[in-house]
Amino acid sequence: MRFSLLAAIAALIGNSTLVAANPSFGWNNDTFLLNGEPYRIIGGQMDAQRIPYQYWYDRLYKARTMGLNTIFTYIFWDQLEPTPGKWDFSGRNNIAEYLRLAQEVGLNVVLRAGPYVCGEHEWGGFPAWLNEVPGMVVRSNNAPFLDASRSYLQRLAAELKPLLVMNGGPILMAQIENEYGSYGSDHNYMAALRDMFQDYFGLPLYTNDGGGESYLLGGQIHGALAETDGDPATGFAARDKYVTDPTSLGPQLDGEYYITWLDLWASNSTYQTDVGSQSAIQSIQSDLKWTLDNNGSISFYMFHGGTNWGFQAGADWANALTPVTTSYDYGAPLDESGRTTDIYNALKETITAWAGSKNLPSLAAQAPPVKVAPIALNPTTSMFDALPKPVRAATPMNMEALGQSYGYTLYRHTVGSAVDGVLTPGDAPRDRVIVYVNEKRVGVIDNSYEYPSTVTLSLESNDVLDILVENQGRVNYGPRIPDQRKGIIGNVTVGGTVLSEWEMFPLGFDQPPSSSGKVDISDLAHSGPIFYSGTFDVDTVGDTFLELPGWIKGVVWVNGENLGRYWIVGPQQTLYLPGCYLQKTKNKITVLALEPSDMQGVVQGITTRNWGNNPDPDLS
Numbered sequence: 067m068r069f070s071l072l073a074a075i076a077a078l079i080g081n082s083t084l085v086a087a088n089p090s091f092g093w094n095n096d097t098f099l100l101n102g103e104p105y106r107i108i109g110g111q112m113d114a115q116r117i118p119y120q121y122w123y124d125r126l127y128k129a130r131t132m133g134l135n136t137i138f139t140y141i142f143w144d145q146l147e148p149t150p151g152k153w154d155f156s157g158r159n160n161i162a163e164y165l166r167l168a169q170e171v172g173l174n175v176v177l178r179a180g181p182y183v184c185g186e187h188e189w190g191g192f193p194a195w196l197n198e199v200p201g202m203v204v205r206s207n208n209a210p211f212l213d214a215s216r217s218y219l220q221r222l223a224a225e226l227k228p229l230l231v232m233n234g235g236p237i238l239m240a241q242i243e244n245e246y247g248s249y250g251s252d253h254n255y256m257a258a259l260r261d262m263f264q265d266y267f268g269l270p271l272y273t274n275d276g277g278g279e280s281y282l283l284g285g286q287i288h289g290a291l292a293e294t295d296g297d298p299a300t301g302f303a304a305r306d307k308y309v310t311d312p313t314s315l316g317p318q319l320d321g322e323y324y325i326t327w328l329d330l331w332a333s334n335s336t337y338q339t340d341v342g343s344q345s346a347i348q349s350i351q352s353d354l355k356w357t358l359d360n361n362g363s364i365s366f367y368m369f370h371g372g373t374n375w376g377f378q379a380g381a382d383w384a385n386a387l388t389p390v391t392t393s394y395d396y397g398a399p400l401d402e403s404g405r406t407t408d409i410y411n412a413l414k415e416t417i418t419a420w421a422g423s424k425n426l427p428s429l430a431a432q433a434p435p436v437k438v439a440p441i442a443l444n445p446t447t448s449m450f451d452a453l454p455k456p457v458r459a460a461t462p463m464n465m466e467a468l469g470q471s472y473g474y475t476l477y478r479h480t481v482g483s484a485v486d487g488v489l490t491p492g493d494a495p496r497d498r499v500i501v502y503v504n505e506k507r508v509g510v511i512d513n514s515y516e517y518p519s520t521v522t523l524s525l526e527s528n529d530v531l532d533i534l535v536e537n538q539g540r541v542n543y544g545p546r547i548p549d550q551r552k553g554i555i556g557n558v559t560v561g562g563t564v565l566s567e568w569e570m571f572p573l574g575f576d577q578p579p580s581s582s583g584k585v586d587i588s589d590l591a592h593s594g595p596i597f598y599s600g601t602f603d604v605d606t607v608g609d610t611f612l613e614l615p616g617w618i619k620g621v622v623w624v625n626g627e628n629l630g631r632y633w634i635v636g637p638q639q640t641l642y643l644p645g646c647y648l649q650k651t652k653n654k655i656t657v658l659a660l661e662p663s664d665m666q667g668v669v670q671g672i673t674t675r676n677w678g679n680n681p682d683p684d685l686s
């Protein structure tokens with residue numbers, strides 16, 4: 067059934083999945099050419115690693131039935147090479163399988179492999195361990211950086227080789243870097259990356275920059291097509307005006323047409339979406355029509371955003387860290403849970419009208435999200451009772467030096483002689499710092515505020531000072547950040563006195579710790595972090611949205627999957643729990659409550675997502 071439907075789609079849209087004798091992709095002055103025939107890219111961004119692999123086929127199929135012929139995907143290097151030279155292409159990282167499925171449904175692919183992708187992902191896709199490589203300067207013509215990039219691109223190319231267009235696969239071309247012109251203008255760097263892509267992939271190449279002079283001049287490189295993003299008319303005009311190298315000229319592509327925008331924690335705007343707004347949707351339709359009528363190609367950013375699972379969300383920087391929410395819904399045609407929206411229907415209408423194709427098959431109704439009755443959770447483990455073996459040193463070591471990329475690091479100091487005054491947790495809070503004295507919480511310092519609050523201490527001899535530092539996401543977009551190490555850098559001082567001799571506990575929490583069996587909940591207002599656990603059954607296995615009423619901040623695991631961060635400040639107030647991570651009975655849930663409160667205990671699954679803002683309780 068799956069295949070006969072696909073054949074019907076292929077016939078209707080007129081895109082044959084037959085493989086040409088010598089498949090090729092390229093372009094002339096104003097037209098892309100696939101196997102020598104004009105090819106208009108009607109594309110959409112959908113990143114494999116933000117979607118449960120169990121749902122890849124469903125999401126790709128929906129892209130095809132909307133009328134897209136090409137999928138754009140970022141590749142997140144940090145997920146593929148979590149430690150140097152150790153590769154993980156399993157589960158959501160099985161990029162080759164994702165691209166095989168794309169081809170199966172009749173979609174071509176544009177590869178956006180970075181190495182830097184931005185994409186609201188942790189450090190734009192860079193592995194945290196780059197921070198520990200001596201002499202490393204990322205996004206520059208720097209030998210350590212180019213060496214690491216080379217080994218990544220070489221390994222990725224080996225993985226994807228059968229999927230390249232000249233080998234009969236769906237990958238048509240590859241992007242070099244990402245909006246590099248918004249960051250720098252070192253053409254030797256871009257040339258070095260271009261040469262690697264040529265050596266390992268041998269695909270046609272392009273760059274993608276903002277539609278303005280400095281962006282285009284910084285990012286364009288000889289031998290790669292120069293393309294733009296944002297408003298298509300502005301971008302195309304800017305490319306015509308500022309790019310003169312004939313090897314960078316050719317058909318116009320709006321490589322990121324922004325459907326709506328991303329959501330940031332602690333921002334005052336709620337969920338960004340045009341769903342339900344007739345005028346906004348008409349304006350998207352008219353931009354699409356304008357692009358197609360002007361010989362342009364386009365990629366919707368996002369067609370389907372998905373989820374920043376676990377600790378994968380990145381952050382922006384504008385006078386303060388602005389971390390990206392767990393949901394990467396983006397107000398896209400397919401929402402975070404893969405459901406079609408009115409934007410989807412409107413774009414399908416415009417594409418089919420333009421392509422002159424008959425109506426594409428409509429999708430079978432998707433099973434609705436399910437309710438999960440309130441689940442009672444019990445405190446099972448105090449973080450302070452479940453610490454791993456510490457690393458000891460006179461001065462604090464940063465998170466990466468402890469061999470850790472994401473999560474939390476606890477720094478512990480036993481006070482020698484009494485000291486008092488303002489606490490400085492190293493050179494800057496990196497990022498949210500919770501301070502405890504004798505395991506009682508005494509304050510929070512958070513660099514997601516331009517002026518983080520301060521904590522003043524009065525420590526006696528033998529007091530135990532604990533500083534829990536949360537990596538809230540390395541910056542993916544913003545000004546040049548001199549370094550993106552997390553944890554504590556430099557000395558911790560109290561009232562100007564340097565505290566020496568530290569025990570450090572890396573708390574990466576790929577999985578929650580096993581139960582310690584005893585939890586002290588007598589003074590929750592000052593409690594250390596607590597893990598709450600429970601099990602639950604569902605009447606029907608299906609997607610649901612987890613609501614955590616009264617919970618302040620932390621992460622949630624269900625059946626071993628880290629669903630990502632929750633934070634009462636919003637705007638995201640529910641976590642997407644895909645049905646494919648559930649079974650009918652005995653589902654296991656664990657919630658890390660960084661700041662437990664009396665209200666904790668219950669989590670439930672609801673059928674619609676909640677969005678809204680709340681004040682940060684730590685600022686009141």
Ligand SMILES: *[C@@H]1O[C@H](CO)[C@@H](O)[C@H](O)[C@H]1NC(C)=O
Binds near residue numbers: 312
């Ligand atoms: C392509 O553009 C170049 C440079 O603008 C021009 O010299 C050439 O004649 C064009 N070729 C065609 C086939 O239009």
Ligand SMILES: *[C@@H]1O[C@H](CO)[C@@H](O)[C@H](O)[C@H]1NC(C)=O
Binds near residue numbers: 334679
């Ligand atoms: C955000 O919203 C809160 C609650 O409505 C309000 O008190 C606060 O002033 C707003 N902050 C900004 C920066 O607009």
Ligand SMILES: *[C@@H]1O[C@H](CO)[C@@H](O)[C@H](O)[C@H]1NC(C)=O
Binds near residue numbers: 096359360361
């Ligand atoms: C589109 O391309 C065709 C074929 O090259 C050309 O004749 C036509 O003028 C172009 N139209 C626009 C609006 O650029």
Ligand SMILES: *[C@@H]1O[C@H](CO)[C@@H](O)[C@H](O)[C@H]1NC(C)=O
Binds near residue numbers: 461556564
């Ligand atoms: C940390 O403190 C020690 C001891 O006072 C001092 O020697 C060292 O220079 C300090 N490091 C930094 C980065 O300030």
